[in-house]
Amino acid sequence: MKERMNRKEVQFATSEELEAKDIEYWANAPIKEKLETITYLRECFYGKEATTGRLFRLFRFVELK
Numbered sequence: 001m002k003e004r005m006n007r008k009e010v011q012f013a014t015s016e017e018l019e020a021k022d023i024e025y026w027a028n029a030p031i032k033e034k035l036e037t038i039t040y041l042r043e044c045f046y047g048k049e050a051t052t053g054r055l056f057r058l059f060r061f062v063e064l065k
Contacts (some may be wrong), residue, residue: 013021026034044049
């Protein structure tokens with residue numbers, strides 16, 4: 001994801017071909033890059049607090065018979 005897009009080169013492909021390329025790319029991507037991308041996407045969807053905040057803790061009391 002650090003490379004710039006080459007706007008002078010155009011490629012045509014089907015969605016199946018592009019999906020196969022994506023799967024191959026992420027299968028071979030280093031773990032650090034995968035984690036950085038997951039963190040970036042979480043921040044995009046849920047905000048900065050999703051990656052810096054604490055986990056929500058929920059207690060449930062059940063009455064025993």
